[in-house]
Amino acid sequence: MAAESTNGNGHAQDLAWRVGGPQGSGVDTAALIFQRACGIAGLHLFGRREYSSNIMGRHSYYDVRASEIPRASHRDAVDLLTTFEAETLARHIMTLGEGSGIIYRTDDADVELHKITYLDGRYADDLTAYLAERGLPATTAGQLEDAKNRGVKLFKVDIDEIVEQLAEAMGVPVAIAGRARNTLAVAVSTALLDFSRDYVKGAVNKTWPGRQKIIDLNVEAIEQTYNYVDANYDRSDFAICLRGAESSEKRMIVNGNQAVALGKLAGGLGFQSYYPISPATDESFFLEAHEEFPTRDGGTSNVIMVQTEDEISAVTMAAGAALTGARASTSTSGPGFALMCEAMGWAAINEVPLVITDWQRGAPSTGMPTRSEQGDLRIATTGSHGDFPSMVVASGDVIEAFYDAAQCFDYAERYQGIVVHILDKALSSSSRTIPYLDTDLINIDRGLIAEPRGDHDDGAFARFAVTESGISPRTLLGQEGNAHWCTGCEHTPQGRVTEDPVVRETQIEKRHRKMELALREIPLEEKVKVYGDRDAELTLLSWGSNKGAIIECIERLEAEGIPARYLHVRLIKPFPADEFAELLASASPLVIVEANFSGQYAELLRANTGITPDHLVLKYNGRPISAEEIYRTVSEIRQGGADARIVLRNPYQ
Amino acid sequence: MTTPTAEARTYKAKDFSQPSANDWCAGCGDFGIINAMHQACAKLGLDPSRVVTVGGIGCSGKAPYYMGTYGVHTLHGRPLPFATGIKLANPDLTVMVASGDGDTLGIGAGHFVGAGRRNVDITSIMFDNEVYGLTKGQAAPTLPMGLQTKGLAVPSSQAKINPLMMAYACGFTWIGRGYSYNIKQLVELIMAAIEHPGLSFLDVLQPCPTYNNLHTKDWYAGKDQEEVRPRVQPLPEDFAAHIDENSSEEEVLDHARNFMVEAHRWGTEIPTGVFLENTGVTTFAERIRERVKTYAETTPSNKVIADANGVANADLTSMFDELAVN
Numbered sequence: 001m002a003a004e005s006t007n008g009n010g011h012a013q014d015l016a017w018r019v020g021g022p023q024g025s026g027v028d029t030a031a032l033i034f035q036r037a038c039g040i041a042g043l044h045l046f047g048r049r050e051y052s053s054n055i056m057g058r059h060s061y062y063d064v065r066a067s068e069i070p071r072a073s074h075r076d077a078v079d080l081l082t083t084f085e086a087e088t089l090a091r092h093i094m095t096l097g098e099g100s101g102i103i104y105r106t107d108d109a110d111v112e113l114h115k116i117t118y119l120d121g122r123y124a125d126d127l128t129a130y131l132a133e134r135g136l137p138a139t140t141a142g143q144l145e146d147a148k149n150r151g152v153k154l155f156k157v158d159i160d161e162i163v164e165q166l167a168e169a170m171g172v173p174v175a176i177a178g179r180a181r182n183t184l185a186v187a188v189s190t191a192l193l194d195f196s197r198d199y200v201k202g203a204v205n206k207t208w209p210g211r212q213k214i215i216d217l218n219v220e221a222i223e224q225t226y227n228y229v230d231a232n233y234d235r236s237d238f239a240i241c242l243r244g245a246e247s248s249e250k251r252m253i254v255n256g257n258q259a260v261a262l263g264k265l266a267g268g269l270g271f272q273s274y275y276p277i278s279p280a281t282d283e284s285f286f287l288e289a290h291e292e293f294p295t296r297d298g299g300t301s302n303v304i305m306v307q308t309e310d311e312i313s314a315v316t317m318a319a320g321a322a323l324t325g326a327r328a329s330t331s332t333s334g335p336g337f338a339l340m341c342e343a344m345g346w347a348a349i350n351e352v353p354l355v356i357t358d359w360q361r362g363a364p365s366t367g368m369p370t371r372s373e374q375g376d377l378r379i380a381t382t383g384s385h386g387d388f389p390s391m392v393v394a395s396g397d398v399i400e401a402f403y404d405a406a407q408c409f410d411y412a413e414r415y416q417g418i419v420v421h422i423l424d425k426a427l428s429s430s431s432r433t434i435p436y437l438d439t440d441l442i443n444i445d446r447g448l449i450a451e452p453r454g455d456h457d458d459g460a461f462a463r464f465a466v467t468e469s470g471i472s473p474r475t476l477l478g479q480e481g482n483a484h485w486c487t488g489c490e491h492t493p494q495g496r497v498t499e500d501p502v503v504r505e506t507q508i509e510k511r512h513r514k515m516e517l518a519l520r521e522i523p524l525e526e527k528v529k530v531y532g533d534r535d536a537e538l539t540l541l542s543w544g545s546n547k548g549a550i551i552e553c554i555e556r557l558e559a560e561g562i563p564a565r566y567l568h569v570r571l572i573k574p575f576p577a578d579e580f581a582e583l584l585a586s587a588s589p590l591v592i593v594e595a596n597f598s599g600q601y602a603e604l605l606r607a608n609t610g611i612t613p614d615h616l617v618l619k620y621n622g623r624p625i626s627a628e629e630i631y632r633t634v635s636e637i638r639q640g641g642a643d644a645r646i647v648l649r650n651p652y653q
Numbered sequence: 654m655t656t657p658t659a660e661a662r663t664y665k666a667k668d669f670s671q672p673s674a675n676d677w678c679a680g681c682g683d684f685g686i687i688n689a690m691h692q693a694c695a696k697l698g699l700d701p702s703r704v705v706t707v708g709g710i711g712c713s714g715k716a717p718y719y720m721g722t723y724g725v726h727t728l729h730g731r732p733l734p735f736a737t738g739i740k741l742a743n744p745d746l747t748v749m750v751a752s753g754d755g756d757t758l759g760i761g762a763g764h765f766v767g768a769g770r771r772n773v774d775i776t777s778i779m780f781d782n783e784v785y786g787l788t789k790g791q792a793a794p795t796l797p798m799g800l801q802t803k804g805l806a807v808p809s810s811q812a813k814i815n816p817l818m819m820a821y822a823c824g825f826t827w828i829g830r831g832y833s834y835n836i837k838q839l840v841e842l843i844m845a846a847i848e849h850p851g852l853s854f855l856d857v858l859q860p861c862p863t864y865n866n867l868h869t870k871d872w873y874a875g876k877d878q879e880e881v882r883p884r885v886q887p888l889p890e891d892f893a894a895h896i897d898e899n900s901s902e903e904e905v906l907d908h909a910r911n912f913m914v915e916a917h918r919w920g921t922e923i924p925t926g927v928f929l930e931n932t933g934v935t936t937f938a939e940r941i942r943e944r945v946k947t948y949a950e951t952t953p954s955n956k957v958i959a960d961a962n963g964v965a966n967a968d969l970t971s972m973f974d975e976l977a978v979n
Contacts (some may be wrong), residue, residue, distance in 0.1 A: 027696035037977025086836065107728050252976040261973060264966045268958025273741050294968040301745075301967060302945045304953050309767030313734040316727065320707075320738025323725065326953030328742070391925075406965070436973045444959035459672065477723045477739060480702045485717060496673060496718065520920050593664055603890065615710055 012068045015242050016075040017189060020061035020092060021084025026182040029207075030082070031062035033186045035551035037195070038066040038201035039433055045253060046548070048074040049429040050622070052484070053369040054276065058118050059087050068245050072397045072432060072548025076626045079240050082189050084109040087119050088141050093143050095651040098151030101238055102144075103188050106158050108494060110141040112330040116480060126651055153238050157188055157228075159328045166224045170217060178213075179604070180221035180523050184193035187225035192240040194235060197222050213457055229583035249435055254425035256545075257282035260357060263291065263302060263405025270327040271321035273306040273314040278369045279428040280331045280359040281386045296428040311336035315343040315356065321592060322525045323486065325449075325476035327409045329355035333425075334363045334376050344418050345384030351464065351472070351511065353419075355448070357405070360424040360544075361624045371622025372426035373458065374544050381573045385510065390418040390516045392573040396547030398432050404570070406442045407526070413447035415514045415519075416474055422572070422596070426624035427545040435587045453481035460484045460494040466506055470513030479566040524579060527571040539587035540634070541613070542567040544591050544599055545624060551626035564634070569601065575608040589614035589637060593630065596620055619648035666691040668701055677898045678786075680870075682833035682859025686780060687719050687811050688748070693843035694722070704747045704794050707736040709756035711787045713780035717749035730761030731797035733768045736775045744938055747847060750777040752898040755785050761818045762794075766979045768852060769823025772935040776853045777825075779816060781816075783868060790864030797919075815918035816856045817928055821909075826851035828929040832885040834870060837957035840927065845927060851936050858885065858923065873928040878921065888915055888926035898933035939951060 017034060021027045028049070035045050046441055047263060048063040052058035063074045073585040083089045086108040096102055113124040128138040134514075136142035162184055167177035183204060190200050204218040229235075254262070261283045264272070268650060274284040292302045304321075308314040321328040330339065335360045347354045355647045360376040361367025380392050391411050395401040401423060408419045450473035454461050461482040465472040472493075475482040485495030492498050532554040540550050550566050557564045567583060584590060592602045592613040599616045606612050618634050619625050629648045636642045669691040677683045704722035708714035710729035717724030726898070727735045732750045740748045756757040757765060757779045795940015796812045818868060820828045827849035831839040839857065839951035846853035860870045875882045888894075892915065896908050908929070915924045935943075942948045957966050 036978060042979065045978070090712045203750050207764045228939065245766060252973050253978045254843075254976055258976065262969055265967045265972075266969060268956070268965065270956055270958075270968070271738065273738065292947060294971065296956070296959065296964075297966055299957075300951070300960075301946050301956050302947050303939060303953055304945070306741065306771075308734065308738070309763050312731060312736075313764055313767055316731045316734040317738035317741075320735040321742035321953055324739055324743040324746070324954035326963055327744040328738070328953065340729055343731070433978055434933075437969070439965045439967065439969060442965040443963045445963060457913075469730075472955075477705050477725075478703055478954070479741050481722050482719065483702055485724040485726060487724075488728060489726065493722070496714075517680025536896065 009414045013243060013245070014067040014069070014071070015065065015080070015193070015240070016078045017064045017066065017082070018061055018078045018092060018095075019082040019084070019185065020033050020059065020088030022057050023051060023060045024056040027060050027062055027082050030182040030185050031064060031492040033183055033200070034189065034205045035063055036206050037190065037199040038064065039251065039253060040202040040206070040249035040337060041196070041199045042538040043067060043245050043430070044070040046071045046074065047253070047431040048426070051370050052621070059091065061088065061092065065095070066242065070433070070551060073552055074430070075138060076628050080189055080193065082185055083183065086572045087116050089140050090116055090143060091120055091123065091342060091652065092413070093147050093152070096147055096150070096152045099153070101153040101155055101192065101240065102147065102159055103192070104144070105157045107141055107155055109144065109156060110139055111539050113138045113140070113233060116280050126546040135520050152418065152647050153186070154554055155233060159184065162224055162228050164226070166221050168256040170220055171535075172217070172308055177217070177294050180218050183218040188223045188229060190242070191229035192233065192235065192238060193240060195242040197226050199244060214643065216402045233528070238562055251430050251433045251435055254398045255431040256398055256401050256423055257429070258286050259401040259402055260331075260405040260421070261286040261290075262437065263454065265290070266402070266442050267409040268327045268444060269303050269329060269404030269409070270326035271318060272330060273308050275308050275311045275314050275332050275336055277336045279361055279425040280333045280336070281359065282428065283331045283357065283359070287499060290610045311339040311342065315340040319343060319347050319354050320353050327365050327413075328351075329357060331357040331359070333359045333361050334578050335366065337376060339378065341384045342381070344390065345388055346488045347391055348388035348511070349420050349488055349490070350382070351416040351474070353409070353416055355408045355412050355419050355421060357421045357423065359428050360422065370425065372424050372595060372624050373620060373622060374424055374595040375600070375620075376422065377416065377596070377604070380422050381604065383418075383420070385565050387512070389415070389512050390420065390573060391415065391518065391571070392420045392422055394422045394543045394570060394572055395427070396568055397427070398542060399434055399437070400570070401427065403441065410445045411518070416447065416471065417514065422544070424438065424545050428594045430545070431480050447471070450475045450479065450480050451484055462493040463495055463506065464491060464493045464510070466493060466510050469517050471511045471517065485527065519574050519576060527576040527579060528583065529570060530583070531564055531568060533563040534557060534565055537586055537588040538562070538563040538564040538634070538638075539584070539589070540591050540593060540595040540630070541567040541569065543572065544595070547569070548595060549627040549630055552565045553617065554632040556627070556631055557634065562638075572601070572604070575604065577608045580605065581609050581611070585607070591615045591617060591637060592632065593617045595625060595626065615642060615644055615646060617646045617648065621649065621653065623650065623653040634635055663698060664695055664701060666695040669694045669921070671719050673718055677715070678863050680862040681710060681712070681717070681871050682782060682861070683780060685833035685836050685839065686778065686859065687716055688859050689839035689843055690716070690751075690778070690813065691719065692840045693847065696840065697801055697844055699747055699849060703745065704749070705736075705739055707732045707739070707750045708746065709750075709752035709761065710757055711753040711957045713751055713753040713757065731764065732756070733761060733764040733775070733777065737773050740773050740775055741937070743955075744952060749847070750774045750775060750913050751921055752777070752779060754779060754781045754783065754795040754816070754948060758794040758819065765819065766823045770821065771849070772824065772826055772851045773937045775849055776843070776855065778843065778846070778855045778857060779811075780859060782859045782865055784861050784864045786861050786864050798839065798943065800867055801865060803866045814855075815916060817875065818913070820854040821912060821916070821929065824934070825854040825933050826929070826931040827927070829853070829927045830856045830858065830925045832873065832925055833857055833898035835852050835885065835925070835978065838887070845930075847943050848876065849930060851934060873922070884921060885925055886922050888924045888928070892926070894927040896933060897929045897931065900933065
């Protein structure tokens, strides 16, 4: 549990800061101000939001990683922990190692662990046993004593005292001054980190643009807090500090939900229907907040958003919109996806271009609605009853999520069917600083669309004409002279219901030929991307948001002179079996990493290629995998004797 | 609401029909409804290429195959959301839903409620024969409690839904009832429902000659009564169905009382006709346009999403600026 921080020692800066507190207490605002300050200072940011399925009161926390090198994963070992309440102290103090620090309130310095309302019994029991072994009481005081023994620096803060000083300095009542508590909490951290107060003031200006009274109060809060820290602590024994970086690159901070919404807009989304569900809803919220937007041809465009009565309505409404030629999608999470399955089959047999975005969360059933998991892969690849072609695309970070969200519409229209864009909670609520995205890189291909008054046969347009490629010219409802039928029943080329054995074979084979075409047409880098040493035998293979942590691990191995590569799977279905067989021929050992119980991708790989991994590394406690966890696991594997199935566990997350 | 074509060509009822083999039972009430749909479309001067008939599952769900329009045979219970997506994405189309009583008020009841709240300009025609014909006669949500039609092992122990009351409660802005053997009235009702600018619900009573041996053509004709008089009767002449944004609260309450009384008649007299025509409620498209002005011209189905080279047309710079950190 030693801190693996490298900042403050002349190395590239890499700070892991964590703030926690009850939901609704301002954790997100504090994190926002801290992130903005770091962003203004030219640092790269990775933010991770962990929250409970609750409105007010339960525990939430936010990790900010500020670094000179862009990072796409959190760090388990935190450098500085800021707590708003006893529960945060109790839960997270174990993540602190030698040389790191904790900021806590006077009120929280001695609280019985079993009296903390929302601290799970298991958590309190484990901590109690841990403390008992060291002869310490089951209180936060015992935890602080233990932390001190482990070399953690303790910073007890009397927040009320700073608020009173602020009230006096501003000539306002204490209740008014108290509104600056979030800024104040950030400023205690930044002052301890010896981070320039100007950056924090800049963040305050950016957070409340034009609201001078609020800005004045918060700026003074920063001044008072820095003075308080100077007066009360000796910084000399706290080695961790944070400096601005030299960078003039224009950057934005984007989370996964926003990246997908932006990608969909760039890709031409015209219609999205959805039913509220965590952690998908923020994507639709962003789209609703930007329902009208400028276009590059000088006009204004829009996206039509509908909140429906359920997910069945959401998916069928989007399918209806897609039949008219609109680029249409819906966005959901596991429980909603399960409700959409029947309609997936309908869209597939009717060859409707439709994008379903699935933000996976802890499952099955309601599971853990606000925690992450990669457990929907199996249902995403099958989805509905029967045999039908569909595509599944996975994204590993916010940049990929943006371009993939646009690309999914192309796949849907080129191959006329369902595309499931699969992401997860970890990506949805983690944010990253990135350069402005480039919509020029998005090349829109709408596939084969029929001309008005197209070929008629047997009295109607042959929408499902049998072709060598499997692709039939697609009509849009309302196109002149192309009336035909769509139906969930097996059908003739005109869409008439049939149970004729030969027509059935012809149509089902035609539909599946489209996937053979997709596998031939889609370039390798859209199927799987290789990072690290392409010739290395040590091979990590994964998909989705594990990408950032695995790449960081690969880079660390590379720095130590250990050749390793990471195969990042992007196209999950149709399965690029030939390419994988070739890529994996030299893999030794092959290590598959997934955030689920059964290794759902590994199962798919074996079904399609017969290849099984030497080691399956799994995590299913609802929390994202870290670079440290992967690195430790790879080290164990390299030492020999590691199990074929390795479960990543961390009781204090 | 309709969008007649400007072209000189006028279409006849047969242009809206289809020669394909029809597999409804002989004597099925569905024939009267589909004939009325053909005639109504022709009389309104619609272009078959600009009409979409959306069906659910069941005998009635096959209606799209017997229409010479675009036909979308959807999933059980889901035609309303499909139709909603079609209409919102391309508002120029005339969209009709043909679905059964089980499809509409059983498996699809949730969508019926959701559709009512939105008031999208769609016409929903419910084929109401009180049974699930295609699965051999189980009780539909419109079968009165205690009745045992011949496909049932035991009498139905679930109460019937009053479709008109249900539509009123959900917010449908045009509500009517017709009878499949009164085609003249049915044509007029379908035309009025299509012309109404908002969500219309037409409950069409019909015998199922194969599975509903209780509410037969003779029953609707009142032949079982001592004094033979058709049960299906037009609404009283003085029944006022129209309300709009200028109606006083008292007028609205009067209408509600009269609606409720007529909608509850069932027995010796079953009223048919227009029960509600409310033009005082904005359509969903109007509500969108209040915020999204460009929706009047730029719709999901016609928007320009790329230039000639396929480069994305959306300009996201202002959104990127919103998210900028420095």
